[in-house]
Amino acid sequence: MAEINRIVILTGAGISAESGIDTFRSEGGLWEQHRIEDVATPEGFARDPDLVLGFYDMRRAALSKAEPNDAHRALARLEREFPGELLLVTQNVDDLHERGGSRDVLHMHGELKSALCASCEIRSAWDAPMSATGGQRPQCPVCQAPTLRPDVVWFGEMPYQMDRIYAALGAADLFVSIGTSGGVYPAAGFVQEARQSGARTLELNLEPSEGTHFFHEARHGPAGQLVPRWVD
Numbered sequence: 001m002a003e004i005n006r007i008v009i010l011t012g013a014g015i016s017a018e019s020g021i022d023t024f025r026s027e028g029g030l031w032e033q034h035r036i037e038d039v040a041t042p043e044g045f046a047r048d049p050d051l052v053l054g055f056y057d058m059r060r061a062a063l064s065k066a067e068p069n070d071a072h073r074a075l076a077r078l079e080r081e082f083p084g085e086l087l088l089v090t091q092n093v094d095d096l097h098e099r100g101g102s103r104d105v106l107h108m109h110g111e112l113k114s115a116l117c118a119s120c121e122i123r124s125a126w127d128a129p130m131s132a133t134g135g136q137r138p139q140c141p142v143c144q145a146p147t148l149r150p151d152v153v154w155f156g157e158m159p160y161q162m163d164r165i166y167a168a169l170g171a172a173d174l175f176v177s178i179g180t181s182g183g184v185y186p187a188a189g190f191v192q193e194a195r196q197s198g199a200r201t202l203e204l205n206l207e208p209s210e211g212t213h214f215f216h217e218a219r220h221g222p223a224g225q226l227v228p229r230w231v232d
C-alpha cells in the first residue's frame with residue numbers, strides 16, 4: 001500500500017459503548033429515551049431549557065462513572081506513532097479519548113464538560129449539573145448573565161472546525177471511521193471527501209453503517225477488539 005503518513009480518524013458513539021456510554025440509535029439508545037427535536041435542537045432548548053439541561057446532566061453523570069476502553073487507548077498509541085500526522089475527529093461529546101491518552105482531539109459536536117454563554121459566547125469548563133434550580137439557568141462565570149447552555153452542536157447548528165476537517169480530508173492517505181452509524185451529516189459525508197482525495201477508507205463498526213458501501217474495506221465487531229487489532 002502507498003506510504004501512509006496522513007491519517008484522519010472519525011469516531012462516533014460506538015467507540016464509547018463498551019465504556020458504558022449510551023449510543024443514540026442502538027436498542028434502548030438515547031434517541032429512544034428522548035425525541036431529538038426536544039433535547040438536541042436550539043428550538044427544543046428554547047421551548048424547555050430544564051428538560052434539555054436535565055438531559056445533558058444525566059449524560060454528564062453517566063460519563064463520570066465511565067472509563068476509557070481499549071479502543072480509546074489504542075488510538076492514543078497510534079497518535080504517538082504518527083506525531084503531527086494524525087487528526088482524530090470525534091462526534092462524541094465525552095472526554096474518553098482524552099482520558100484514554102489522546103492529546104489532540106477535535107470535538108466537532110462540542111463537549112459535555114464545556115459550557116457556552118449565549119450572551120458573551122465565552123466557553124468555560126463545566127463539570128457541575130447545569131439543570132436550572134427553580135427555573136434559574138446557571139450564570140456565566142465571565143459575564144454573569146444567566147444564559148449558559150451546553151457547549152454541544154445541536155441539529156441545525158454548525159459543527160466546529162469544519163475548515164480544519166475538510167483540509168485534513170483533502171490531504172489524507174487514510175480515513176478510518178469507527179463506531180458511527182453514518183446517519184448524521186456533515187460527518188457522514190467525510191468518507192466521500194476522503195475518497196475523492198485518493199485516501200484509502202476503512203470502516204470499523206459493530207455492524208455495517210448506512211455508508212458502509214463507500215468504504216474500500218469494512219471490518220465489523222466491537223471496537224474494543226477491532227481497534228487495538230488494527231492499530232497494533
Ligand code: BV8
Pocket residue numbers: 011012013014015017018023024025026029040091092093109152153154155156157158159162178179180181182183184185186187204205206207208209221222223224
Ligand atoms: C449542520 C451532539 C449545517 C449533541 C449531535 C446534509 C448536509 C448537512 C446537514 C444535513 C444534511 N442532511 C441533514 C442535515 C441536517 C442534520 C442531519 O444530519 N440530520 C440527520 C438526522 C439526517 N445535520 C445537522 O444538523 C448538523 N449541522 O448540518 O449544519 C452545515 C452543513 C454542512 C457543513 C457545515 C454545517 C449538526 C449535527 C450534529 C447534531 N449533534 N450530537 C449530543 O451529543 O447530544 S448528533 C449525534 O448523532 C452524535 O453527535 C453523532 O454525530 C450523531 C450520530 O451518532 P453516532 O455517533 O453515529 O451514534 P449512533 O448511535 O447513531 O451509532 C452508533 C454506531 O456504533 C452504530 O452504528 C452501532 O452499530 C455502533 N456500535 C455500537 N456499539 C459498538 C459499535 N461499534 C463498535 N463497537 C461497539 N461496541
